[in-house]
Amino acid sequence: MNDPANLEFSPEAMRTMGHAVVDRAVAHLAGLADAPSNGNFDGIEALCEALREPEPLDGSTLDALLDPLFNEWIPRSFGTPGPGYLAYIPGGGIYPAALADFIADTANRYTGIWQAAPALVQLEANTLDWMREWMQFPATARGVFTTGGSMAMFNAIAAAREQRLGTDIRSGVLYVSSQSHHSITKAARLAGIAHDRVRTIAVDADFRMRVDALQDAIDTDRATGLKPFMVFSTAGTTNTGAVDPLDAVADLCAREGLWHHVDGAYGAFFHMVPALRPLLAGLPRADSLTLDPHKGLFLPYGTGALLVRDGEALRALHASDAGYLPTSQNTFYDPAQYGPELSRGFPGLRVWLTMKLLGTDRYRAALAEKRALALWAADEISKIPGIVMDAAPQLSLFAFHLEHPSLPTLEAQNAATRALMERVTARGRVMVTGAQVGERYLGRVCVLSFRTRRAQMDACIEDMARVAGTLITHG
Ligand SMILES: Cc1ncc(COP(=O)(O)O)c(C=O)c1O
Structure with a gap:
């Protein structure tokens, strides 16, 4: 003092x-x-x-x-880290990652450029390589850690824009579905693709992007002299968990010469589990992929990632030299050459330390368990009188609404479904949220927290049944 x-x-x-x-x-x-x-x-x-x-x-x-x-x-x-968190897309907060952050923050080494901490950067490169292998991307793919899915989307659009449009940005058109995450249009705006160059494609009865409608929209834009350049499909939408027809979109993009980005912020890590890969068929064909380790790898918030099939496209966007920096090299992975940041934290360490400590097979077991819990809970919840299942789990998220003679109008059903979510949540054992999807308000349950086990799903089913009973009896 x-x-x-x-x-x-x-x-x-x-x-x-x-x-x-x-x-x-x-x-x-x-x-x-x-x-x-x-x-x-x-x-x-x-x-x-x-x-x-x-x-x-x-x-x-x-x-x-x-x-x-x-x-x-x-x-x-x-209660985002709690076992009863079934709302939105649950995050993680697995303990070893906090220890890794403590080490990263106390060591405080500079991992923006390879030369400043080569061995540490290599650990980060290893984790990106593991993700590349899980997603069955080719060896030419490169990636970058971001703070989340939104920033992964931003980098993907910027890379595609640079490669496909060059300086002719205004004629470029990008396609999303009506169920795409809003972070894509936001990222498009940040990357210079204005709202009038983003097309929203209708979905089918299962909330999956309609490939015929996508084709029509592309044809219309080409006919007016615009330049379609990028399509976003989603491997697990936030509203209902829908997995778009990734293979069919990949076919269309190959035919039309468009960059296909898959938003796997919620669902991509299920691809780690070989038995679940068929649910995400076509994902490895993407030109780029959003991953959110702070969701499916159970890491703390602040860990997103982007993989780009043609790693050079990502590098072409970001690589730059400066007189005050060491001469850049391309033998080893170098974060600043693949992302917009120079000085940064050390996001790779939380991934590396946690994976090495636990072993990746335990992740596979946990992810498979979350899906099995969701399948079972959806089945039980669909048996509750008044519940109509709108979207059975494709991965680990399902959506439903209340319908009953005592709820004669859409408005009454929407209000009751909203009340169901609120009252179940108010009971304090599980937290659930709904979403407006078109005309309907849907209740939803997403099982992705590593802490959610059978006991919480029992509580969820019990509370849903109890509250639904009061809502359909008393309106
Ligand atoms: C499907 C999907 N895409 C993108 C995002 C955005 O990711 P982040 O919140 O990590 O920026 C989310 C977030 O919840 C999501 O569920």
């Missing part, structure tokens, strides 16, 4: 602080199974108002910061 400019901590202080954090974090994880899955949002606005604060000119003790963090603020959030 005598020397305010000295920001270093003694080894003993660092150890004490580290232990304090690990103790709290582990206690938090140990309590997840009993914590309400929907979080506690009582008085949240007043709390946020009260949290506004001036800069802290003087420091405080670590305990004074950890107390409210763990006791008051963390619990006031969706």
